[in-house]
Amino acid sequence: MDDKLLFAVFIGVFLFFYFVPQQGMVEGALYGGLVMSQDYARLHVLTCLVPAFFIAGAITVLLKKDVVLKYLGAKANRAVSYGVASVSGAILAVCSCTVLPLFAGIWKRGAGLGPAITFLYSGPAINIAAIFLTASVLGFQLGAARAATAIVLSIAIGLSMEFLFRHEKNEGERGEIVQAEGKPVGLRLAAIFISVQILFLVVNGLQIDSSLKLAAFALIIAAVAYMALYRLTREQAKEWLLETWSLSKTLLPVLFIGVFIAGAIGAVLPGEIVAAYLGGNGLGANFFASIAGAFMYFATLTEVPIIQALMAKGMGAGPSLALLLAGPSLSLPSMLVIGRILGHRKTAAYVALVVVFSTIAGMAYGMVA
Numbered sequence: 001m002d003d004k005l006l007f008a009v010f011i012g013v014f015l016f017f018y019f020v021p022q023q024g025m026v027e028g029a030l031y032g033g034l035v036m037s038q039d040y041a042r043l044h045v046l047t048c049l050v051p052a053f054f055i056a057g058a059i060t061v062l063l064k065k066d067v068v069l070k071y072l073g074a075k076a077n078r079a080v081s082y083g084v085a086s087v088s089g090a091i092l093a094v095c096s097c098t099v100l101p102l103f104a105g106i107w108k109r110g111a112g113l114g115p116a117i118t119f120l121y122s123g124p125a126i127n128i129a130a131i132f133l134t135a136s137v138l139g140f141q142l143g144a145a146r147a148a149t150a151i152v153l154s155i156a157i158g159l160s161m162e163f164l165f166r167h168e169k170n171e172g173e174r175g176e177i178v179q180a181e182g183k184p185v186g187l188r189l190a191a192i193f194i195s196v197q198i199l200f201l202v203v204n205g206l207q208i209d210s211s212l213k214l215a216a217f218a219l220i221i222a223a224v225a226y227m228a229l230y231r232l233t234r235e236q237a238k239e240w241l242l243e244t245w246s247l248s249k250t251l252l253p254v255l256f257i258g259v260f261i262a263g264a265i266g267a268v269l270p271g272e273i274v275a276a277y278l279g280g281n282g283l284g285a286n287f288f289a290s291i292a293g294a295f296m297y298f299a300t301l302t303e304v305p306i307i308q309a310l311m312a313k314g315m316g317a318g319p320s321l322a323l324l325l326a327g328p329s330l331s332l333p334s335m336l337v338i339g340r341i342l343g344h345r346k347t348a349a350y351v352a353l354v355v356v357f358s359t360i361a362g363m364a365y366g367m368v369a
Contacts (some may be wrong), residue, residue, distance in 0.1 A: 002190030032105060032267020033260040036297070039368065040259045047217075048098040049252070051200040054224075057244030058107030058197060062190040063109055063237065072111035072119075085118035086124070086154045088357040097259075098201075099123040099299075100337050101247050107341060114162030117350060120338075122154035134324065137304050141315070146324050149361050153325060157353045164349055189231055196223050209224070221280060251337050259333045278310060281318035281366025283359070287318035290358040295335075303327045318366025326358040 008169045103120045110120075124130075126147055135143025136317045199211050228237045298306070307320050330351060339347040 027184060028267045029264035030256045033264035035267075036263025037256060037260050040256070040297075041156045047204045048201065049101070049202075052098050052101040053244050053248045054240075055197045055201075056101035056247050057240050057242075058190070058194050059102070059105035060108050060243045060247075061239045062232075072106060072115040074363075076112065076115070081112065081115040082155045082158060085115040085158065086122050086151045087117060088123075097331065097334050097337070099343075100251060100334060103338075104247055104251070104341050110211045112162065113165055113346075114158040116158075117161045118158030120350075121157050121212060121329045121354065122150060122193055125150035125154065125325065130328065131294060134304055137308055138311070142324075144369075145365055149321065149365070150273055150325060150329075153354075153357045153361060155258030156357055157350070160353050161346070161350060161356075165346060188334070189227075193224070193227050193231070196220060196227070250340065257333075257336065261332055264279075270334065278315040278319045278323075281316040281363065281369075283363060285316055285319045286362035287355070289315075289322040289346060289362060290326040290355045293323040293325070293358065294330040294355055295332050296327060297331040297333055298327045316366055317369035318362040318364075320362075321365045322358045325361055326354055330354050 005148075014225065070076060071084050099120060102123065107116045131143055132148045134146050167333065197220070200220045203213060203220065205211065212339055228240070265332060278285050278292075299306070303324060307315070310323075311320055335347060335351060338350065342350070
C-alpha cells in the first residue's frame with residue numbers, strides 16, 4: 001500500500017479520535033468499525049468480492065483488447081459504449097465495493113474513461129433486485145425514478161469525466177496486458193468462462209432457498225474448474241489466477257481500512273441528527289443526503305430499509321432519491337480503492353460529479369413527487 005495513503009489514513013483516524021468530545025464515543029467508534037469489518041468479511045467477501053476478483057482477472061487476461069475497445073473504448077460508437085455500460089450492471093447484485101474489481105478489469109483492458117465510469121456508477125445503482133425492492137418497500141414511483149435516473153446519471157457522469165480529462169492519454173496509451181503465451185483464447189470460450197462466473201453473482205442476489213443456492217454455487221464452481229483445467233491452457237489458467245491475486249492484494253487492504261472507518265463514523269453519528277438535516281426538498285437537504293450517501297457504506301439492498309427508517313422520521317422525497325443515487329454507487333471504502341486505480345484527481349472529480357448530479361436529481365424529483 002502507498003505510504004502516503006497510509007499516512008493520510010493514520011492522520012485522519014488520529015484527528016477523529018482526538019477531537020471526539022464525549023466519553024465512550026471512542027470505544028463505540030472502535031466497536032462499530034470492528035463490527036462492520038466482521039460483517040463485511042462474513043457477508044460479502046466469499047460470495048461477492050472473491051467471485052468479482054476472479055471475474056476481473058478473467059476479463060484482464062482472457063478477453064481480447066479489441067473486443068473491449070469495440071464496445072467500451074474511447075473511440076467506440078458512443079451510443080453503443082455508453083448504452084452497454086449503463087445497463088450492464090442490471091443483473092448483478094453488487095455494491096459500491098464489489099463492482100470495483102470488475103471496473104478495474106475493464107479499465108486495465110482498455111475501456112475508455114467515460115464508459116468505464118458509467119459502468120462503475122450504474123453497476124450498484126440499477127441491479128434488478130435493488131430496483132424491485134425499492135418499488136415494493138418505498139413505492140413504485142420512487143422505484144421507477146431510481147431506475148430511470150440512475151441510467152441517465154451514469155451516462156451524464158461518464159460523459160462529464162470524459163470531457164474533463166479529454167486531454168489525458170487514452171486507452172491505447174495505457175499499459176498493455178499481455179495474454180498468456182500459447183494458443184489464444186477464442187472469444188466464445190472467453191465469453192462463456194466469464195459469463196459462468198458472473199452467474200455466481202446473479203445467483204447470490206436471488207432470494208431463494210439457501211440449500212438451492214448452495215447447490216447452484218457448487219455447479220457453477222465445478223463448471224469454472226472444468227473449463228480452467230480442460231479448456232484453458234496451463235499458461236492461461238496460471239495467468240488468470242495470478243491476475244486475480246494481484247487485484248486482490250492491491251484492493252482488499254485499502255477496502256477494509258475504508259470499511260472500518262465507515263463503521264466507526266456510523267456508530268457515533270446520531271440518526272436523529274441525520275434525519276433532521278434531511279427534512280424537506282430544499283437544496284441543503286438534497287446536498288446533505290448526497291454527501292451522506294457518498295461517504296456511508298451500503299451493503300447491497302440495505303439502503304432500502306435505511307431510507308425507509310429515515311422517511312418515517314420525516315426525510316423528504318427528494319433527499320430519499322438523492323441518497324438512493326449516491327449511496328449504493330459510492331462509499332468511503334470505494335473512494336480509497338478508486339484512488340488506487342484512477343488516481344486522486346479523477347477520483348475527486350468522480351465523487352464531486354456523483355454528489356452534484358444526485359443533488360440535482362433529488363431536487364427535481366422533490367418538485368414533482
